[in-house]
Amino acid sequence: xxxxxxxxxxxxxxxxxxxxxxxxxxxxxxxxxxxxxxxxxxxxxxxxxxxxxxxxxxxxxxxxxxxxxxxxxxxxxxxxxxxxxxxxxxxxxxxxxxxxxxxxxxxxxxxxxxxxxxxxxxxxxxxxxxxxxxxxxxxxxxxxxxxxxxxxxxxxxxxxxxxxxxxxxxxxxxxxxxxxxxxxxxxxxxxxxxxxxxxxxxxxxxxxxxxxxxxxxxxxxxxxxxxxxxxxxxxxxxxxxxxxxxxxxxxxxxxxxxxxxxxxxxxxxxxxxxxxxxxxxxxxxxxxxxxxxxxxxxxxxxxxxxxxxxxxxxxxxxxxxxxxxxxxxxxxxxxxxxxxxxxxxxxxxxxxxxxxxxxxxxxxxxxxxxxxxxxxxxxxxxxxxxxxxxxxxxxxxxxxxxxxxxxxxxxxxxxxxxx
Numbered sequence: 001x002x003x004x005x006x007x008x009x010x011x012x013x014x015x016x017x018x019x020x021x022x023x024x025x026x027x028x029x030x031x032x033x034x035x036x037x038x039x040x041x042x043x044x045x046x047x048x049x050x051x052x053x054x055x056x057x058x059x060x061x062x063x064x065x066x067x068x069x070x071x072x073x074x075x076x077x078x079x080x081x082x083x084x085x086x087x088x089x090x091x092x093x094x095x096x097x098x099x100x101x102x103x104x105x106x107x108x109x110x111x112x113x114x115x116x117x118x119x120x121x122x123x124x125x126x127x128x129x130x131x132x133x134x135x136x137x138x139x140x141x142x143x144x145x146x147x148x149x150x151x152x153x154x155x156x157x158x159x160x161x162x163x164x165x166x167x168x169x170x171x172x173x174x175x176x177x178x179x180x181x182x183x184x185x186x187x188x189x190x191x192x193x194x195x196x197x198x199x200x201x202x203x204x205x206x207x208x209x210x211x212x213x214x215x216x217x218x219x220x221x222x223x224x225x226x227x228x229x230x231x232x233x234x235x236x237x238x239x240x241x242x243x244x245x246x247x248x249x250x251x252x253x254x255x256x257x258x259x260x261x262x263x264x265x266x267x268x269x270x271x272x273x274x275x276x277x278x279x280x281x282x283x284x285x286x287x288x289x290x291x292x293x294x295x296x297x298x299x300x301x302x303x304x305x306x307x308x309x310x311x312x313x314x315x316x317x318x319x320x321x322x323x324x325x326x327x328x329x330x331x332x333x334x335x336x337x338x339x340x341x342x343x344x345x346x347x348x349x350x351x352x353x354x355x356x357x358x359x360x361x362x363x364x365x366x367x368x369x370x371x372x373x374x375x376x377x378x379x380x381x382x383x384x385x386x387x388x389x390x391x392x393x394x395x396x397x398x399x400x401x402x403x404x405x406x407x408x409x410x411x412x413x414x415x416x417x418x419x
Contacts, residue, residue, distance in 0.1 A: 151177055151278060151279075152178075152179060152257055152258035152278065152279035152280070152281075153175055153176065153177040153178040153179065153245065153257060153258060153278075153279045154175065154176055154177050154276060154277065154278055154279065155173070155174070155175045155188070155243060155245060155258075155260050155276075155277060155279055156172065156173075156174045156175070156274070156275065156276045157170060157171070157172055157173045157174070157243065157274075157275055158170075158171050158172040158272055158273065158274045158275070159241070159262070159264075159267060159272070159273045159275065160270075160271070160272045160273070161231070161236065161264070161267045161268075161269055161270075162269070162270065163233065163269035163270065166230055166231060166232050166233070167228055167229070167230060167231065168192070168228070168229055168230075168231045168236075168264070169226065169227070169228050170190055170210075170225075170226070170227040170228075170241070171225070171226045171227070172274075173188050173212055173222070173223040173224070173225055173243075174220070174221070174222045174223065175188070175220070175221055175223075175245055175279075176219065176220040176221075178219075178221075178245065178247075178257055179257060180247065184216070184217075184247055184248060184249070185214040185215060185216035185217075185247075185248035186214070186215055186218075186221050186245060186246065186247055186248055186257070187211060187212050187213065187214045187215070187223070187245075187246050187248050187254070188211070188212040188223055188225075188243055188244065188245055188246070189209065189210070189211050189212075189243070189244045189246060190209065190210045190211075190212070190227055190241065190242070190243050190244075191206050191208075191209045191241070191242045191243075191244075192206065192207040192208045192209075192229060192231075192239060192240075192241055192242075193205070193206055193207070193239065193240045193241075193242060193285070194207050194235060194238055194239050194240075195238045195239075195240075196313050198313075200286065200288070200289060200311075200416075201286075202286050203286055203287075203288070203313065204240075204285065204286070204287075204313075205287075205313040205314075206287075207229070207231075207235075207239070207316075208229045210225075210227045212225040213225060214248045216248075231264075236264050236265065236267060237264075237265050238265075239263075239264045239265075240261055240262065240263050240264065241261070241262045241264060242259060242260075242261050242285075243259065243260045243261075243262075244256055244258070244259040244282060245257045245258055245259070245279060256282040257279060258278075258279025258280055258281065258282060259279065259280055259281075259282045259283070260275070260277045260278075260279060260280065261280075262275060262277075284418035284419065285418065285419055286416050286417065286418060287312060287313070287383065287384040287417045287418070287419050288310060288311045288312035288313065288383075288384055288416075288417040289310070289311050289386075289414045289415060289416050289417055290307070290309070290310040290311075290370055290372070290384075290386045290414070290415055290417055291307075291308040291309040291310070291412055291413070291414050291415075292305065292306065292307060292308070292368070292370060292386065292388060292399075292412065292413065292415055293305070293306035293308060293353075293410045293411060293412035293413075294306070294368070294388070294399065294400075294403045294410070294411055295403070295408065295409065295410040295411070296358070296403055296404070296407055296408065297358075297408060298358075298407060298408075301357060301358050301359070302355050302356065302357060302358055303327065303355070303356050303357075303358040303366065304353055304354070304355055304356075304410070305325055305327065305353065305354045305355075305356065305368055306352070306353045306354075306410060306412070307323050307325065307339060307350040307351075307352050307353075307354070307370065308349075308350060308351060308412060309347060309348065309349055309350065310323070310347075310348040310350065310372060310417070311346065311347055311348075312344075312346060312348070312372075312383065312384070312417070313346065314346055315344040315345070315346075317344065317374065318344070319344060319374050319375055319376055319377065320341040320342060320343055320344060320374075320375040320376075321341070321342055321343075321344045321348065321372055321373065321374055321375060321383060322338055322339050322340065322341045322342065322372070322373060322375055323338065323339040323350060323352075323370060323371065323372050323373075324336050324337070324338050324339075324370075324371045324372075324373060325337050325338075325339075325354050325356075325368070325369070325370055326368070326369040326371070327356040327366060327367070327368050327369075328366065328367045328369075329358060329359055329365070329366040329367075330359060330365070332359075334356050334357060337354045337356075339352050340352070341375050344374070348372075364390060364400055364403075364404055365389075365390055365391070366389075367387065367388070367389040368387070368388040368389070369385060369386075369387055369388075370385065370386045370387075370388075370415075371384075371385045372384055372385075372417065382419060383417070383419070384417030384418060384419050385417065385418055385419065386415040386416065386417050386418070387415075387418075388400070388415060395413065395414075395415060395416075396415065398413075399411065399413045399415075
C-alpha cells in the first residue's frame with residue numbers, strides 16, 4: 001500500500017516537472033520571437049530618424065508662426081483700408097509714380113503769399129511732362145542745379161482740376177537751386193487748405209496732406225509723384241495749396257527750405273496749370289487756439305502750467321488727441337509731461353495741471369510749448385503748437401507780465417495754435 005502511494009506521488013511530481021519545463025520553453029520561444037521582431041537598424045540610423053522628426057516639428061512650428069504673422073498683417077491692412085475709405089481721398093500710382101498719403105490735419109494758411117511766380121496754361125494730359133517757359137528764361141535746365149544767388153531755390157509743378165470728377169491733381173514735382181550740397185535728401189510736403197469762418201482771424205483747415213518720396217544725393221530732385229483728392233466747385237474758390245520743400249534728416253527733425261502757396265481760384269476746369277515759382281520763407285499757420293494758465297510758486301521753486309481748453313476746426317478723424325507740455329528755462333529743457341487722451345472735438349476740455357521746476361532766483365524768460373498730437377498715429381501727427389514766451393508775440397509777453405505781477409495766482413490766457 002505504501003509502495004502504491006509512493007509510486008503515484010512520484011508520477012505526479014514528474015508530470016509537474018515536465019509542465020514547468022514546457023512553460024519555460026514556451027517563454028524562451030516567445031522572447032526569441034520578440035527579439036527577432038526588433039528593427040535591424042544601427043544607432044546612427046536611429047539618431048538620424050530622430051533628427052528628421054525634430055526638423056519636421058520645427059518646420060511645422062515655423063509655418064504656424066508665418067500663418068499667424070500673415071493673419072495679423074491682414075487684420076492691420078483691413079483696419080487701414082477702413083480708415084482710408086473714410087477720407088474720400090485716393091492716391092494714384094502709375095508708371096512708377098507713387099504718393100504717400102498722410103491722415104488729414106488741421107492747419108491754417110491765413111497769410112497770403114506775395115510770391116511773384118508765373119503760371120502757364122497747358123492743354124495736356126496729367127501724366128505728360130509739362131514745360132515751364134518762365135523757368136527756362138531764368139535758368140538753363142542743363143546747368144548743374146546749384147543754388148541761385150540770394151535764392152532759396154525753385155519749385156515746379158502742375159495742377160489740374162477735373163470738374164466732372166470733382167478731383168484736384170498735383171503732379172510733376174521738381175525742384176532745383178536748393179541751398180546746401182546734394183549729399184542729403186529732400187522731399188515736398190503738400191497741404192490743401194480751406195478757409196473756415198470763425199471769430200479767430202485767418203483760421204483755416206487742412207483738408208488733406210501728402211508727402212512725396214525722398215530723393216537723395218541729387219542737386220535737381222524730380223519727385224515724380226501724383227496726388228489726387230476730391231474737391232467740389234464751391235470749395236475751390238476758398239482753397240489754397242501749400243507746397244513746402246524740406247531737407248530730409250533721418251535722425252532729427254526735417255528742416256524747411258522754403259514754400260510756395262497757390263490760390264486755387266485761378267484754376268480753370270480741365271486745363272492743366274504749370275507753376276514755376278521761387279521758394280519763399282516758411283510761415284506758421286493758425287489751426288485754432290488753446291487756453292493756458294500759468295502760476296509761479298517761488299517758495300517751492302515750481303511753475304504750474306494749466307491746460308484748460310483747446311479750440312480747433314471740426315476734426316476729420318475719430319482718433320483721440322493728447323497734449324504734450326515742454327518747459328525750458330535758461331536754455332535748459334526739462335522732462336516733458338503728457339495729458340490724458342481726449343476725444344477730438346471742436347472744443348477739447350483738458351482741465352489738467354503740470355508742475356515744473358523753476359530755477360532760483362525766479363526767471364521770466366521761460367518758454368512753455370504746448371503741442372497737441374493725434375493718438376495712435378505713426379509717425380506722430382501734429383495738430384498744432386502754442387508757444388508762450390516773453391520774446392514771442394505780444395500776447396505771450398503780456399501773459400508773462402501778468403504772471404510776474406500775480407505771484408501764486410493762476411493767470412489764464414488764449415494763445416493761437418500754429419503749425
